[in-house]
Amino acid sequence: xxxxxxxxxxxxxLPKPVLEAAAKAVTNxxxxxxxxxxxxxxxxxxxxxxxxxxxxxxxxxxxxxDHHVLFLSGGASTQFALVPMNFLHNSADFxxxxxxxxxxxxxxxxxxxxxxxxxxxxxxxxxxxTKFEFDEDADYVHVTSNNTVAGTQMKVFPxxxxxxxxxxxxxxxxxxxNFSDFGFIYAGAQKNMGPAGVTVVIIxxxxxxxxxxxxxxxxxxSTHVKKASAYNTPPVYGVFMVGQVLKWIKDQxxxxxxxxxxxxxxxxxxxxxxxxxLFKPHAHKDVRSTMNVTWRMSTxxxxxxxxxxxxxxxxxxxKGHRSVGGLRASIYxxxxxxxxxxxxxxxxxxxxxxx
Amino acid sequence: xxxxxxxxxxxxxLPKPVLEAAAKAVTNxxxxxxxxxxxxxxxxxxxxxxxxxxxxxxxxxxxxxDHHVLFLSGGASTQFALVPMNFLHNSADFxxxxxxxxxxxxxxxxxxxxxxxxxxxxxxxxxxxTKFEFDEDADYVHVTSNNTVAGTQMKVFPxxxxxxxxxxxxxxxxxxxNFSDFGFIYAGAQKNMGPAGVTVVIIxxxxxxxxxxxxxxxxxxSTHVKKASAYNTPPVYGVFMVGQVLKWIKDQxxxxxxxxxxxxxxxxxxxxxxxxxLFKPHAHKDVRSTMNVTWRMSTxxxxxxxxxxxxxxxxxxxKGHRSVGGLRASIYxxxxxxxxxxxxxxxxxxxxxxx
Numbered sequence: 001x002x003x004x005x006x007x008x009x010x011x012x013x014l015p016k017p018v019l020e021a022a023a024k025a026v027t028n029x030x031x032x033x034x035x036x037x038x039x040x041x042x043x044x045x046x047x048x049x050x051x052x053x054x055x056x057x058x059x060x061x062x063x064x065x066d067h068h069v070l071f072l073s074g075g076a077s078t079q080f081a082l083v084p085m086n087f088l089h090n091s092a093d094f095x096x097x098x099x100x101x102x103x104x105x106x107x108x109x110x111x112x113x114x115x116x117x118x119x120x121x122x123x124x125x126x127x128x129x130t131k132f133e134f135d136e137d138a139d140y141v142h143v144t145s146n147n148t149v150a151g152t153q154m155k156v157f158p159x160x161x162x163x164x165x166x167x168x169x170x171x172x173x174x175x176x177x178n179f180s181d182f183g184f185i186y187a188g189a190q191k192n193m194g195p196a197g198v199t200v201v202i203i204x205x206x207x208x209x210x211x212x213x214x215x216x217x218x219x220x221x222s223t224h225v226k227k228a229s230a231y232n233t234p235p236v237y238g239v240f241m242v243g244q245v246l247k248w249i250k251d252q253x254x255x256x257x258x259x260x261x262x263x264x265x266x267x268x269x270x271x272x273x274x275x276x277x278l279f280k281p282h283a284h285k286d287v288r289s290t291m292n293v294t295w296r297m298s299t300x301x302x303x304x305x306x307x308x309x310x311x312x313x314x315x316x317x318x319k320g321h322r323s324v325g326g327l328r329a330s331i332y333x334x335x336x337x338x339x340x341x342x343x344x345x346x347x348x349x350x351x352x353x354x355x
Numbered sequence: 356x357x358x359x360x361x362x363x364x365x366x367x368x369l370p371k372p373v374l375e376a377a378a379k380a381v382t383n384x385x386x387x388x389x390x391x392x393x394x395x396x397x398x399x400x401x402x403x404x405x406x407x408x409x410x411x412x413x414x415x416x417x418x419x420x421d422h423h424v425l426f427l428s429g430g431a432s433t434q435f436a437l438v439p440m441n442f443l444h445n446s447a448d449f450x451x452x453x454x455x456x457x458x459x460x461x462x463x464x465x466x467x468x469x470x471x472x473x474x475x476x477x478x479x480x481x482x483x484x485t486k487f488e489f490d491e492d493a494d495y496v497h498v499t500s501n502n503t504v505a506g507t508q509m510k511v512f513p514x515x516x517x518x519x520x521x522x523x524x525x526x527x528x529x530x531x532x533n534f535s536d537f538g539f540i541y542a543g544a545q546k547n548m549g550p551a552g553v554t555v556v557i558i559x560x561x562x563x564x565x566x567x568x569x570x571x572x573x574x575x576x577s578t579h580v581k582k583a584s585a586y587n588t589p590p591v592y593g594v595f596m597v598g599q600v601l602k603w604i605k606d607q608x609x610x611x612x613x614x615x616x617x618x619x620x621x622x623x624x625x626x627x628x629x630x631x632x633l634f635k636p637h638a639h640k641d642v643r644s645t646m647n648v649t650w651r652m653s654t655x656x657x658x659x660x661x662x663x664x665x666x667x668x669x670x671x672x673x674k675g676h677r678s679v680g681g682l683r684a685s686i687y688x689x690x691x692x693x694x695x696x697x698x699x700x701x702x703x704x705x706x707x708x709x710x
Contacts, residue, residue: 004388008395011591019390023378033359033669035374037550037596040363040672073428073552074573077587081571107571190588195392197428197552197590216436216462218429232432233545235552235590236366241392314388317395 005339008317009148009292009330010170010191013339017251018194018244025240037237041230049236050228053243060246060255061179063202070201070221071229071239076169079186079199080104083142083165084111086211086221087184093117093138093162097154098125098147099323100167108142125150127284131158138162140183140207146171148191149321151294151328152287157181163207171291172200173249174333175259183207191291192333194242197235249333258333265331265340266290272344276351278302282326296326303327306350313346315339360694363672364503364647364685365525365546368694372606373549373599380595392592396585404591405583408598415601415610416534418557425556425576426584426594431524434541434554435459438497438520439466441566441576442539448472448493448517452509453480453502454678455522463497480505482639486513493517495538495562501526503546504676506649506683507642512536518562526646527555528604529688530614538562546646547688549597552590604688613688620686620695621645627699631706633657637681651681658682661705668701670694 006013029036030045039045054069063069072078080103084092091113094105097120108114117132125147134141141160144167146153153171157164163183172187179185183204190196203221217223223231229239252258270288273279273295282294297303303326310318320326331340361368384391385400394400409424418424427433435458439447446468449460452475463469472487480502489496496515499522501508508526512519518538527542534540538559545551558576572578578586584594607613625643628634628650637649652658658681665673675681686695 002388006389006393008393008398010588011393011395013393014390019382019392022392023381026378026381027374032671033357034361034671035369037374037377038361038363038366038368040366041551043363043671073430073590074433075428075587078429078573081573085571103572110569110571188588190591195590195592196396196588197593214465216440216465217458218433218436232430233365233543233551235428235550235593236545237550237592238552238590316387316389316398322397 002314005313005315005342006317006335007315007329007331007339007343009321009328010188011196012191012330012332013334014194015245015248015334018241018248021244022241026237036240039236041233041236046236049240049243050230050234053239053246056243056246056250057200060173060249061202063180066205067180068203068208068225070203070224071234071242072199072201072224073197073235075199076100076167076186076188077103079167079201080107081110082219082221083184083186084108085215085219087139087207088112089139089210089212091115091135091138093134093141095128095132095141095143095158096120097128097144097150097152099149100147100169101144104142104144104167125152126282127287128152128154130156134158134160134162136161139210140165142167146289146291148292148330149324150282151289151292152283153289153291155287163204171289173255173258174262174291176255189238189242191330194245195238198238198242200242261337262290262331262333265335265337266293268340268344269293269329269331272347272351276355278351278354279347291330291332293329293331294320294324294326300325302354309350310343310346313342315343315346357669360668360670360697361672361690362670362684362686362694362698364676364683365543366551367546367685367687368689369549370600370603370689373596373603376599377596381592391595394591396588396591401591404595404598405585405589408594408601411598411601411605412555415528415604416557418535421560422535423558423563423580425558425579426589426597427554427556427579428552428590430554431455431522431541431543432458434522434556435462436465437574437576438539438541439463440570440574442494442562443467444494444565444567446470446490446493448489448496450483450487450496450498450513451475452483452499452505452507454504455502455524456499459497459499459522467494480507481637482642483507483509485511489513489515489517491516494565495520497522501644501646503647503685504679505637506644506647507638508644508646510642518559526644528610528613529617529646531610544593544597546685549600550593553593553597555597616692617645617686617688620690620692621648623695623699624648624684624686627702627706631710633706633709634702646685646687648684648686649675649679649681655680657709664705665698665701668697670698670701
């Protein structure tokens with residue numbers, strides 16, 4: 001069976017060497033006669049897997065001792081609530097760039113005042129500025145780095161006095177950033193970093209020190225920092241796979257090398273989308289995502305026709321998010337250039353035939 | 356490489372056919388040209404996996420429409436807090452049978468009054484009665500069905516007016532019970548049901564209706580009931596593996612058949628432990644666990660000597676929990692009879708030599 005062209009928004013395509021290592025490890029890890037799913041989280045073998053993943057993550061992100069890397073679970077949706085539970089003492093600023101920002105705002109409002117210096121609602125979340133007016137007294141500023149639904153990406157992060165908190169679920173490790181500038185980063189692993197079931201959290205000491213008291217044990221970040229993500233049983237197999245993805249990124253030449261390929265892939269796609277009137281890319285050029293490319297066609301019939309055609313060509317996951325319709329190609333780190341080329345050819349063909 | 360004898364307390368040994376199916380599915384699921392880790396949680400392929408797992412779980416447990424089966428994450432430790440957040444309006448009764456009960460009590464105390472009709476603290480958690488005096492007005496009664504650390508197991512569950520809530524992490528699906536008698540059951544999957552990273556929750560409608568208001572979205576059980584565990588991205592691969600384990604249990608002849616083997620395995624072990632003065636089984640005979648067999652030896656030196664010997668015989672995970680010391684053999688559903696036999700032979704040999 002040929003590898004399918006996988007454009008799912010997440011869970012999404014993973015690198016072939018990662019899947020091969022995972023398949024091998026699941027039945028017999030390191031010739032222990034046990035699979036990596038069968039070993040204790042207190043065993044030296046798992047501690048090694050965990051520590052290596054933390055070290056590789058820090059290396060790839062250029063983080064020092066001030067930052068802690070946690071492997072939790074519950075997805076970014078759980079973080080929408082945990083961040084304000086831990087750090088929202090009075091008020092926080094949220095930049096609203098779409099669906100995931102709104103969800104983060106909704107949860108935060110249960111715990112304190114939320115100011116929204118900017119919302120993209122009026123422009124259908126197709127654009128946003130680079131500068132915002134923040135509240136002087138905000139406990140933190142929250143941004144979503146990439147919006148999978150609208151296909152937008154924050155290219156320049158705001159300078160803030162308050163710690164910058166970022167939902168980086170859909171573009172973490174896809175491009176070089178000054179990661180140490182962030183007070184808090186969270187991301188579901190299932191787009192660029194591994195399987196669903198692992199949530200990566202990066203937390204800086206200055207924010208950790210401001211954690212509110214009286215929280216349940218599992219809902220305090222300090223619990224997980226103190227116990228290196230093993231206060232209770234972590235998702236062992238998921239952490240193993242994230243570790244394999246990090247190794248793969250290093251093998252590609254690191255984040256900078258991966259970013260270059262991501263720009264090439266996205267560039268190819270936007271080029272063909274810009275070429276034909278038939279295609280209507282959703283995001284403003286300034287904020288086009290290199291991870292999720294979203295567009296409409298001139299009619300819904302043509303959209304359906306293209307989706308059926310793509311399916312015949314072994315292409316999966318091109319339907320736009322149910323909340324907006326249209327089409328979307330998610331082209332994360334692990335999406336092969338060949339898949340993007342195949343999609344571009346199909347679009348080119350479809351564009352020229354229907355123009 | 357020979358299969359090791361895996362006595363880890365969890366993550367623990369999984370059935371060989373499950374690991375083989377998992378290894379195959381991780382690179383190419385159902386000849387889709389995509390691994391099961393790479394498919395969307397909204398795809399029909401995952402919805403099928405999920406729905407089948409729910410149906411099989413209900414069939415194995417004899418549950419009807421009154422009960423909902425959820426696949427969440429965060430482990431039982433997260434449930435220690437979520438249960439009282441959702442259902443502790445005024446007060447609840449907790450039977451304290453050891454380490455995990457205490458943790459559940461500690462979290463519940465943040466949300467309301469906790470009564471403890473019985474604590475095994477004074478007998479070192481080696482025994483407990485079958486009848487308790489409950490508070491008439493309790494919102495619920497909480498019990499731990501099996502204590503992995505002490506090696507005790509609740510053989511008879513108390514009759515209660517209030518809904519019975521049970522942490523069944525370490526013996527779920529290991530024996531026949533009237534599962535529908537429980538208002539709420541929770542269990543980390545990594546002992547009898549799959550890999551770490553999936554938490555199984557069974558919730559009955561009458562309790563669900565009493566859910567407190569004002570909770571964050573991800574912390575409400577109703578969210579997950581309404582969305583069939585897919586409000587956000589569930590741990591796709593973990594749910595797939597749990598599904599494979601359920602299929603395996605059905606292939607064994609169901610819970611009753613698995614229980615018979617579990618009793619045989621535990622019987623063999625307790626027989627040899629009772630045979631020699633050298634061995635001091637921890638649990639009172641009435642409450643001996645069929646899942647976690649715990650014992651001391653007459654000296655710590657002999658314990659270390661035996662652990663070294665077991666390691667030479669390719670046996671893993673026999674060291675007692677760090678909080679109590681001694682030895683422990685975790686012999687969950689998937690632990691092969693051959694592994695228990697091998698351990699019994701080694702104990703027999705060690706017992707006769709050192710008596």
